[in-house]
Amino acid sequence: xxxxxxxxxxxxxxxxxxxxxxxxxxxxxxxxxxxxxxxxxxxxxxxxxxxxxxxxxxxxxxxxxxxxxxxxxxxxxxxxxxxxxxxxxxxxxxxxxxxxxxxxxxxxxxxxxxxxxxxxxxxxxxxxxxxxxxxxxxxxxxxxxxxxxxxxxxxxxxxxxxxxxxxxxxxxxxxxxxxxxxxxxxxxxxxxxxxxxxxxxxxxxxxxxxxxxxxxxxxxxxxxxxxxxxxxxxxxxxxxxxxxxxxxxxxxxxxxxxxxxxxxxxxxxxxxxxxxxxxxxxxxx
Amino acid sequence: xxxxxxxxxxxxxxxxxxxxxxxxxxxxxxxxxxxxxxxxxxxxxxxxxxxxxxxxxxxxxxxxxxxxxxxxxxxxxxxxxxxxxxxxxxxxxxxxxxxxxxxxxxxxxxxxxxxxxxxxxxxxxxxxxxxxxxxxxxxxxxxxxxxxxxxxxxxxxxxxxxxxxxxxxxxxxxxxxxxxxxxxxxxxxxxxxxxxxxxxxxxxxxxxxxxxx
Numbered sequence: 001x002x003x004x005x006x007x008x009x010x011x012x013x014x015x016x017x018x019x020x021x022x023x024x025x026x027x028x029x030x031x032x033x034x035x036x037x038x039x040x041x042x043x044x045x046x047x048x049x050x051x052x053x054x055x056x057x058x059x060x061x062x063x064x065x066x067x068x069x070x071x072x073x074x075x076x077x078x079x080x081x082x083x084x085x086x087x088x089x090x091x092x093x094x095x096x097x098x099x100x101x102x103x104x105x106x107x108x109x110x111x112x113x114x115x116x117x118x119x120x121x122x123x124x125x126x127x128x129x130x131x132x133x134x135x136x137x138x139x140x141x142x143x144x145x146x147x148x149x150x151x152x153x154x155x156x157x158x159x160x161x162x163x164x165x166x167x168x169x170x171x172x173x174x175x176x177x178x179x180x181x182x183x184x185x186x187x188x189x190x191x192x193x194x195x196x197x198x199x200x201x202x203x204x205x206x207x208x209x210x211x212x213x214x215x216x217x218x219x220x221x222x223x224x225x226x227x228x229x230x231x232x233x234x235x236x237x238x239x240x241x242x243x244x245x246x247x248x249x250x251x252x253x254x255x256x257x258x259x260x261x262x263x264x265x266x267x268x269x270x271x272x273x274x275x276x277x278x279x280x281x282x283x284x285x
Numbered sequence: 286x287x288x289x290x291x292x293x294x295x296x297x298x299x300x301x302x303x304x305x306x307x308x309x310x311x312x313x314x315x316x317x318x319x320x321x322x323x324x325x326x327x328x329x330x331x332x333x334x335x336x337x338x339x340x341x342x343x344x345x346x347x348x349x350x351x352x353x354x355x356x357x358x359x360x361x362x363x364x365x366x367x368x369x370x371x372x373x374x375x376x377x378x379x380x381x382x383x384x385x386x387x388x389x390x391x392x393x394x395x396x397x398x399x400x401x402x403x404x405x406x407x408x409x410x411x412x413x414x415x416x417x418x419x420x421x422x423x424x425x426x427x428x429x430x431x432x433x434x435x436x437x438x439x440x441x442x443x444x445x446x447x448x449x450x451x452x453x454x455x456x457x458x459x460x461x462x463x464x465x466x467x468x469x470x471x472x473x474x475x476x477x478x479x480x481x482x483x484x485x486x487x488x489x490x491x492x493x494x495x496x497x498x
Binding site (some may be wrong): 031 | 358370373376380381382386392398400401402420
């Protein structure tokens with residue numbers, strides 16, 4: 001007996017499967033085929049059985065069914081929300097790069113226009129510099145600085161949106177290290193499912209790939225932290241225990257990622273224990 | 286294969302991905318498509334309007350659209366959702382493309398939709414590329430052709446492309462395939478080898494017209 005998408009065939013006799021495309025898709029997903037005993041189907045037979053009028057009709061149905069199934073799978077995958085969060089994080093990183101690049105360029109331009117100006121002794125960071133340049137009214141430089149400033153504020157809005165969304169999609173990870181860091185880790189992993197499959201040791205060095213591979217190749221010291229460093233408990237930890245804290249955070253994150261993927265809801269008891277464990281590691285010398 | 290003034294083309298409605306047109310035909314760019322590169326390097330590939338093709342690693346459907354211009358029908362398998370969006374659009378406009386969203390590692394999933402094919406074409410970036418090809422052999426007619434675009438960098442970056450290639454050919458031959466030709470696509474794609482094999486020609490009851498020399 002061979003089970004095909006259009007029906008079952010047993011020694012030349014066939015039973016046609018009925019129903020609409022939804023029913024056919026369901027039937028297809030329930031068929032288990034072993035490749036050892038599999039015999040390719042015959043389009044002629046499918047037509048003789050009365051499933052389709054002729055070959056073009058047969059292919060038309062098959063194509064429609066496959067398109068439906070694929071569209072549904074894609075919608076399912078994207079509907080989880082992690083894929084959109086991933087794009088938002090990458091957009092944020094790209095915006096940071098672009099803003100820095102443009103601010104630097106605008107500063108150079110400003111220095112040429114104002115030969116007497118210097119940033120020295122003015123504790124002038126990029127943000128202040130931008131507001132100085134903006135005062136160059138009635139010139140294209142001033143106008144462009146205004147545009148950069150607007151981009152800075154949309155960047156801030158996007159960052160808040162990412163945090164908010166991470167709280168929903170990664171509730172446990174966000175509770176441990178904050179929405180932004182959680183979202184960055186998930187994005188580097190390539191999605192929530194991939195993230196949930198990672199061991200703590202990988203999560204610990206996500207974002208430090210260069211240092212890690214240099215370590216593997218040439219035996220330089222191994223990286224203690226990657227993206228995880230952005231979390232305050234890691235970068236505020238005293239140097240002697242920083243690696244230890246980073247390892248504890250990563251370990252708890254790997255559990256949290258699994259909770260987020262498989263349960264999708266906040267687990268307060270787990271968070272409480274995990275927070276305590278991480279804080280304890282930070283205290284021991 | 287249709288050539289106009291030394292340029293490989295296919296006959297079909299244009300505008301799929303912004304390809305150039307030449308005398309009403311779609312230009313098939315060897316720098317964008319490994320199959321086109323293989324043909325431009327002088328390997329005789331037979332694509333005709335009687336053929337059924339199973340295409341593993343269909344990606345955005347760029348090469349698929351050209352293959353579909355030549356053959357009867359193409360079963361295009363792709364796993365990743367992002368390229369699948371494009372492939373579906375190609376299938377909507379080309380009635381002989383069947384887009385299958387599945388993992389080529391698990392042929393049992395799409396087997397209930399498969400008829401026997403004349404050509405198995407594979408272009409996937411997986412470390413077990415040869416294993417995937419062998420898993421999909423039950424779909425290939427005896428005497429049919431397997432074209433394997435071996436991405437040596439995906440198999441093992443630590444080994445040289447030649448080492449990877451050598452062990453891959455051995456694996457293919459021990460599975461009853463006879464290797465007809467091997468072409469490095471260096472002029473167009475780095476570290477890619479195109480391996481053309483005939484299935485069943487070794488004695489499992491297929492034709493032996495293309496046996497290796």
